[in-house]
Amino acid sequence: MTRIRDLVITPVAFRDPPLLNSTGLHEPLALRCVLQLHVDDGVIGLGECPGDRGHLDRLAAVREHVIGQSVHALNRIEEAVEQALAGVADPVARRATFSAIEVACLDAQARLAGVPVAELLGGAVRPAVPYAAYLFYKWAAHPGADGDEWGPSTTPGELVEQAQRMIARYGFRSVKLKGGVFAPEREIDAIMALREALPGVPLRLDPNGAWTVETAQRVAGELAGTLEYLEDPVLGVKEMAAVAAAAPMPLASNMCTTSLETIPPAVELGAVQVVLSDHHYWGGLRRTQHLATVCATFGLGLSMHSNSHLGISLAAMTHVAAAIPTLTYACDTHYPWNAGEDVVVPGALRFVDGAVPVPEGPGLGVELDHDALARLHEAYVRSGRQVRDDTGYLRRLQPDFDPSLPRW
Template sequence: MQIADVTAFPTSFPVSARAGERLGIGKVVKRDAVVVRVRTTDGLVGWGESHHARSPGTVGHLVNRTLRDLVVGLDAADTVGVWTTIYTAQLASHGLGAAAAIAMSGIDMALWDIRGKAVGWPVYRLLGGASRPVEAYAGGVALGWSEPGFLVDEVWPLVERGYRAVKLRIGDNPVDDLARISAVRSAFPALQILADANTAYDLEDVRRIAPGLRDQQVGWLEEPFPPHDHRSYAAAARFAGVPLAAGENHYTRFEFHRLIEDGAVSVLQPDLSKSGGLTEVQRIAALASAWKLPLNPHTASTGLNMAATVHLLAATENAGYFEADVSHDNLFRDELVSSSITVRPDGTVLPPEGPGLGVEVDEDFLAAHPVIEGPGFVR
């Protein structure tokens, strides 16, 4: 069962006015993704997702023009061997670094889909897991910088659907951010509130908002700073008083090694479509477990990465939350794939039961939604 072909499909759609959330990284104007298809000589087809990296055409080009030639002809079941081949040619020396990690993630995910289809098992069983419930929080590109009362109105239906935890977008300014958090806390005293600054804070912002985060019992402060700002993370960990979270912009176990050893970040958030795929995030999970740290993966645009993430968490000893996408009008969640992950009344999700990832891709959707060039977020 050899790899016969690899094809990346950069894809986009413009968002509606209500889906154009305003966050620390800007206002959403379109949604992008890179869907990766792998075919085998036995006729099997696997699907995966590479993160768009705010440049979906570039990521797709890297898959189609470079990584494809590295892996065609290799054993499709040898995910470790394929990963090592790409690592040697792109990550170890003179490659494209993070772009290569992102591009290879979609290939790796598609190979796990193929492995499951080859034996008729869902991926969670291949990983050694079971169909166990995974606690979810309401996240995705949602719950942005709204007026506090409007934000409360947005959270109500999520709680009614079963969510017991939500992630609020901060990074605007400490005063307004804390007003939003306080409004949600007042309306939902028992709700677990998580906060994501999308790298928009500096140390003084964290000093100003930290007492309020503690008072409002916020579960974590996510990405207050860019991933390379190790000094600020170390300084904030000494006074913040709430757990710091990061990892969606860290690539491979080698970057997570430092993140863990520094000791400032205690909530790890690798993204399967960015950090190196299922093969690599398994290694990151094992590394985290040695330090008694939970894994709370970041999820990306499409139902492919969402399904893969639940499979992984159902097979991970130190599993934390699944980040459920609750954004408005996400066609990549609702139309691109055959089914979506849904929260149960107890606030948990289950992995899909079909072979492989358990979801299929509508290729007509990909044909109808070619990539839209330009930034997906604007200031």
């Protein structure tokens, strides 16, 4: 029996551009947490999750309950995590804690077996996983800082330039715009400009719940024949159902469908046609596969949600997506926005024609760059940051910013 001997939890911070969304503005540093799961025979499994204080505290609370367990006993480990976090009311938070540990366990298991993680998930059905260019409205620079290589993107023309540069660099064949930042008419103009500049390229728009039902129905009608899908235009499953009943394109969600328990009402009401999975809060790679089976059962499309992340997460996303036969759409990823910063040794992860080949080698196929980990941990310590706060950051710069949704 191969036992877990230690769980090392390291918070890190890496550069993040001034990206806008419906709730505010990305701060200069994004927070993540890197897990090193030490098992017998000197093998170390890697995991990654958000780096907010709550995530760190929950991982610290379960650490002693994980040490000593068999690295293969995922069901028992999940039970131990649930028991240790019995006082945490939010099931998504409990699942997110287990998810980071599960990925590290699977990485260790696969390293011990000398096979890729995808093999433990039933085997890859595709050699590479397609990802979409993730466009953002953004400022030229954080206040008081030098501009980044992407420059400003607040107009349709600037967004088109951003998309063209991303496609030229990474080969993306799908494009998603994070909306909910400006008035719907302005974002319609942006989508139409992208459609004209990128004929035949699937487009998506995500207003992050910034619209009312009436606004969403109107915009969906105006964008008929233009979008691959419209993501979370409104908040709430009943509100999504009202939009879906009138929309000419599918609606996608990672906001009203966030667990298996939320699937039945979404199906019953016809609220969602595409579920955006995310192993970080769905409960890990195996549960993401369970979600794929449920989606196939109910005829729902499947893609993958993203938030600011590093290479360990990208590798995990790629392995599980490669092992899901029913993956319907290209996945989301923030990875191109990382300004080249990462905690893994370069070379294992790359984009080829908009897709990431499944990393070769055992486990996740990525190795930890210990110097980079130390550097990004030091950046975390120096920052004094504890939580991600897009709203608070923008309010420091624009005190009258109101994050209340819906906004239009």
